[in-house]
Amino acid sequence: MAFERVGVVGLGTMGAGIAEVFARAGLRVIGVEADAEALARGRGLLERSTARAVDKGRLPAERRAEILGRVTLTTSRDDLREADLVVEAIPEILDYKISLFRDLDGVCKPETVLATNTSSLPVTALAAATGRPGRVVGMHFFNPAPVMRLVEVVRTVMSDADAVSDISALATRLGKTAVTVGDRAGFVVNRLLLPYLNHAALLMEQGIAGRDDIDVAMTRGAGLPMGPFALLDLIGLDTAYEVMEVLFDETRDRRHAPAPLLRELVTAGRLGRKSGRGFYGAEQARAQGPGRSGVITFDVAGPGADELAGRLGAAGFARSGEDPDVVLRFSDRPVVEHAVRxxxxxxxxxxxxxxxxxxELARTALTSDTAAGAAVDLMKVAGRAPVPCKDRAGFVVDALMLPYLNDAVRMHDAGYASAADIDAAMRLGCGYPAGPFEMLESIGLARARDGLRALYAEYRDPAFAPAPLLDQLVTAGATEFPRR
Known part of the structure; x- marks a missing residue:
């Protein structure tokens, strides 16, 4: 189907951005809002967004006039009668969306595709509310829509194959990368991203590591563009909380239950950047690291010991096996097993x-404050950012990353989305340097499997048990994930 006239219902930040994307691609756009005041706000968002693009040299002034000229604004849904596609971008309240889709079903011509920009609500429920369930799909853009390259195209069990393929082709025409996914809460990006962010809040709440240290570990260590708490503040803690509740309602997986700390901050009105305070600014929630020390002598053991000893020796510290101030032990397994010797x-x-x-500096139940502070100082001298944490399976980075990777494997194995689409979704939707399957191959399938086994042995959470497909690949000696 050729889409030439499209409607966008709801002209908030997302809706206005989506309307701009369509207009930039040469389509005629009908923007609909509830009343004149909301319509004026939507017009203002469109005008400011395109003006910024001109100011930054990304859009010629004459092109801006053309884009704005393609958008017709109205408060009447009847003006959508001749639209080939209507995208809904109203607030994430299922009852409101169902009511809207019923209305659109009566207004629009039979062949019109109705799409929802929902980030987590069930598309199937919207399709079932209409007389055209085969022509209802999800078309999930990411904020800011004119900039972000990803669109999740969501198919339901009732979706016509041609409607799904037509919307995917339209996304390509818009200059986006389309990934086709099944109708599960959170789709791909939110279903993988939000449990990871929620898990970070739980680690902080359990005192395994502090807020700033976790953010440092995941940016400077794992190479992610933002730490989980900085990202939660950007997304909005209330938004994250709502998505987690939707995930939990569908899965009843305890990992999807919003972290109590997240609930407390939302209840207190600390919603992140939108309110001025969230995880950052909530200083009472910040874990305090160990104090400084007067370390002079050290010992170090395990793989990599000699290189670290050489760096510290060059800085004037003395290695001693007799009575050192601190013993540094390279280890992936519980450090206390070495400490008791x-x-x-x-x-x-x-x-x-x-x-x-x-x-990462793992403190056992027996480690003294002096030794913990000494380790922090020594790592700074060695040119490493210290991340103090408790002696728990996976420490910080593996404890957060491996369950995320495991979730991606389970998602693919269930036929929900292809490995290539999942990788593309996380790269483009989150700005990750690599997708989860690319990360798995980088760290090693066997290492990931063994790390998950250690997490499962400690926490006994079924979600931490290695996905059967991952276990089978390791057993077969595979080093790459099959792209199928």
Whole structure:
């Protein structure tokens, strides 16, 4: 189907951005709002967005006039009668959306495709409310719509194959990358991203690591563009909370239950950047790291010990196997297993290097404040950003990343989306340097499987058990994930 005239219902930040995307691609756009005041706000969003593009040299002034000229604004849904496609972008309240789709079904011509921009609500429920369930799909843009390249095209069990393929082709025409997914809460990006963010809040709440340290670990260590708490503040804690509730309602997976700390901050009105305070600004929630120390002597053991010893020795610290101030132990497994072999286990701190810049410093139940502070100082001298944490399976980075990767494998294995589409969705939707399957191959399938086994052994959470497909690939000796 050729889409030439499209409607957008709801001209808030997302709706106005979607209307701009369509108009930029040469389509005629009918923008609909509830009343004149809302319509004026939507017009203002369109005008300011395109004006910024001109000011930054990304859009010629004459092109801006053409784009705005393609958009007709109205408060009457009857003006959508001749639209080939209508995209809904009203607030995320299912009852409101169902009512709107019933109305659109009566207004629009039979062949019109009705699409929802919902980020997590069931598209199937909207389709079932109409007399054209085969021509109802999800078309989930990402904010800001004119900039973000990803569109999740959501098919339901009732969707006509041609409607899904036509919308995917339209997304390509808009200059976007379309990934086709099934109708599950959160689709791909939110279903993988939000549990990871929620998990970070739980780690902080459990005192495994502090807010700033977790953000440092995930940016400078894992290479992500933003740490989980900075990203939660950007998204909006209320938005994250609502998505987690939708996920939990569908899955009843305890990992999808919003973290109590997230609920507390939302209840307190600390919603992130939109309110001025969220995780950042909530200083009472910040874990305090160990104080500084007067370390002079150290010992270090495990793979990589000699290189670290050489760096510290060059900085004037003395390595001693007799009575060191602190013992640094490179380890992936519980550090306390090594500590109990020392005459003074309070001096041991676990070291786990992540990337080229971060050192996770695992404190056991026996580690002294002096040894913990000494380890922080020594890592700074060695040129590593120290991330103090408790001696728990996965420490920080693996504890957050491996369940996320495992979720992606389960998603693909269930036939929900292809590995290539999942990778593209997380790269384009989140700005990640690599998709989850690319990350799995980078760290090693066997290492990921073994790390998940360690997490499962400690927490006994079924979601941490390695996905059967991952386990089978490792057993077969595979080093790459099959792209099928």
């Amino acid at each position: 020392l005459s003074d286990p309070s001096r041991m701190v676990g070291v786990h290097l992540v990337g080229d810049e971060v050192a």
